[in-house]
Amino acid sequence: MRHQAPRSRQLRAAFAALALVVGTMFGVAVAAPAQALGNGLALTPPMGWNDWNSFGCNVSESLVEQTADLIVSSGMKDAGYQYVNIDDCWMSSNRDAGGNLVPDPAKFPDGISGTAAYVHSKGLKLGIYESAGTATCAGYPGSLNHEQADANSFASWGVDYLKYDNCNNQGIPAQTRYTAMRDALAKTGRPIVYSLCNWGQESVWTWGAGVGNLWRTTGDISANFGSMLSNFHNTVGLASSAGPGGWNDPDMLEVGNGMSFTEDRAEMSLWAEMAAPLISGTDLRKATTATLSLYTNKDVIAVDQDSLGKAGREIASSGGADVLAKPLANGDVAVALFNENSSAQTISTSASAIGIGSASSYKLNNLWSHVLTSTSGSISASVPGHGVVLYRVSAGSGSSVGSAHRFLGASSGRCLDVPNGSTTTGTQLDIWDCGTGTNQSFTPTSDKELRVYNGSLCLDASGQGTTAGTKVITWTCNGQTNQQWNLNADGTVTGVQSGLCLDVTGGNVASGNVNGTLIELWGCNGGANQQWSLG
Structure with missing residues (x-):
């Protein structure tokens, strides 16, 4: 025997049907929202x-x-x-x-x-x-x-x-x-x-x-x-x-x-x-x-899983460049810059467009690389083909520059490391299980250096090399461009002089991600062995 629906449910169904009919009459697609199931489950996805x-x-x-x-x-x-x-x-x-x-x-x-x-x-x-x-x-x-x-x-x-x-x-x-x-x-x-x-x-x-x-x-x-x-x-x-x-x-x-x-x-x-x-x-x-x-x-x-339960809305889409904004429970906004195209593209939006309100400065937390930057309102990134840059945007300011960080490799789960805590110039870097030693603590500077040992040595492209396979070593800081590095929005770290990526050698296979695997420069290829996040 089929049970008759409660009157409240019948009324909701009637109003939903009416809304759809009226919307159709005026050429407008109306999606009358249904009342939530109310079983107390899946309050987040x-x-x-x-x-x-x-x-x-x-x-x-x-x-x-x-x-x-x-x-x-x-x-x-x-x-x-x-x-x-x-x-x-x-x-x-x-x-x-x-x-x-x-x-x-x-x-x-x-x-x-x-x-x-x-x-x-x-x-x-x-x-x-x-x-x-x-x-x-x-x-x-x-x-x-x-x-x-x-x-x-x-x-x-x-x-x-x-x-x-x-x-x-x-x-x-x-x-x-x-x-x-x-x-x-x-x-x-x-x-x-x-x-x-x-x-x-x-x-x-x-x-x-x-x-x-x-x-x-x-x-x-x-x-x-x-x-x-x-x-x-x-x-x-x-x-x-x-x-x-x-x-x-x-x-x-x-x-x-x-x-x-x-x-x-x-x-x-x-x-x-x-x-x-x-x-x-x-x-x-x-x-x-x-x-x-x-x-x-x-x-x-x-x-x-944000408790506000809002899905991100597409606020811009043109030529395969999409911008989504998702309001979060604490007032922040998650912003996804999505590049549907096969080659890299700069995608931009603004604080006002994502609806975060008015402030003199905004902090951008890159949720994959964990690099912090600040902006007065423009939110922009070079996004790799088929890629997404995901920011959590909040009022205020912040920067990864000037603070010490570990660099965690995505392909290995291990950290950028100066082997055996060596302070000898010319030591080639490797990856190793993450620890708390100063040999895994690197400080980005405003001059784009990556300093280690409280600033006494710098990350250096050996011999000012600009070809794939160049060793990445420690050297006395000297301000030259082979010691300057870009922390990119896509999670790569590239040499300013060479344009090449900081690379875990052979790290696209499991055997290339063991303790002691050496670091070199290589052509950027989107591999996980070229992706780094700050910790």
């Missing part, structure tokens, strides 16, 4: 992992448990990731005699409940997958007309998150099918985050907030820049639909799945700026230090 993009149907209990272990050991749990989500193909091909879903006993010998217990023991939460149709996308039993039985199973197994797909939907309107599962989940009494995966169809962003905690705004993402760009374009204009408890979902993060380091960082930046769910789709068992440096950047995650 969910963060976690999903197996599908890397494993497809090759999911198993052991994979899920190994991934849970890695989320903890890699620092991802401490950074905020909590959901370990199982996608399609986890179940048997038929329901049991009572009409219940059956976990595949070969893939999940301890059942979903046993897997959930393991995940919960790690302080994490378990997600599962179903489809709002007669079958899942891979052909396993769907939940259409089985909503309450399946919701009861999920709750009894200890599931904390449901991704609900759209395959084999029999042409039934999405809102009808997705609302049925919403109500079934509510009746179980278990808090379960509800993810609507209807591929951005039927203008889900206009009604999704009253039905689920997040809703897909797009089709499936693929691990290439074009696909990521398309999902960005399909989502960025929907900022007004998102808020605490309900989020636009441009699909999983492909970070670590084959795009360049610059493109991976762009996706991470844009998803955070749009207040999108941060769900990793990579094989964390193979994740490099560089990949994990992107997933665990707490300053970028803080933009995504």
Whole structure:
């Protein structure tokens, strides 16, 4: 028996329909915001992992448990990731005699409940997958007309998150099918985050907030820049639909799945700026230090997880140069400068354009390089092709110049280092586990020097070399251009004289990132072994 909707819900639906009709009459697209689901979940965008993009149907209990272990050991749990989500193909091909879903006993010998217990023991939460149709996308039993039985199973197994797909939907309107599962989940009494995966169809962003905690705004993402760009374009204009408890979902993060380091960082930046769910789709068992440096950047995650719950709005877009501004709870504004083009481009905006108010000076905190600069109002950066520069802008001033910093390499997780604390001029720098010694403490000066040992020696391009492979050494400070360095907005450090990048030799492979790997100059190539952040 179908229950009649409460009168308040009927009235909200009527007003929403009226708004859409009136908007259409006057040629204006009106998206009447739906009331939030109100289950107290996903007050910030969910963060976690999903197996599908890397494993497809090759999911198993052991994979899920190994991934849970890695989320903890890699620092991802401490950074905020909590959901370990199982996608399609986890179940048997038929329901049991009572009409219940059956976990595949070969893939999940301890059942979903046993897997959930393991995940919960790690302080994490378990997600599962179903489809709002007669079958899942891979052909396993769907939940259409089985909503309450399946919701009861999920709750009894200890599931904390449901991704609900759209395959084999029999042409039934999405809102009808997705609302049925919403109500079934509510009746179980278990808090379960509800993810609507209807591929951005039927203008889900206009009604999704009253039905689920997040809703897909797009089709499936693929691990290439074009696909990521398309999902960005399909989502960025929907900022007004998102808020605490309900989020636009441009699909999983492909970070670590084959795009360049610059493109991976762009996706991470844009998803955070749009207040999108941060769900990793990579094989964390193979994740490099560089990949994990992107997933665990707490300053970028803080933009995504900001309690104000505002999605960034696109305030400028021209010729493939995009500017997004996201207001934050403490009054700061996160600004993303995104270059869709393949070659570097200077992208600019202003304090007034991002809506931060009036001040005599503004501090720009580059959230990837952690370099601080100040501006009187102009916000500008040279952005690499397919890249993003992400600033946190606040009133006031600040500078990295004049303060001592460690330089952390993205490809290694190790610090720029003068070997063995040597004070001998001509010592070639290397990378080493980060410590507190003065041999890892470098001070940028207003003359663009990088001084070490309280200023007694400078970083130096050996022999004033300007060719790839030139050694980077310490030398007595002399003011020459081979001792001048630019701390660039893209996270590179380049020699003023040579234009070449500070490079961890051979650092684009794991074997090139061990303690003692030497530092040299090399042509800038966007590799993670040329990316540095101040600590």
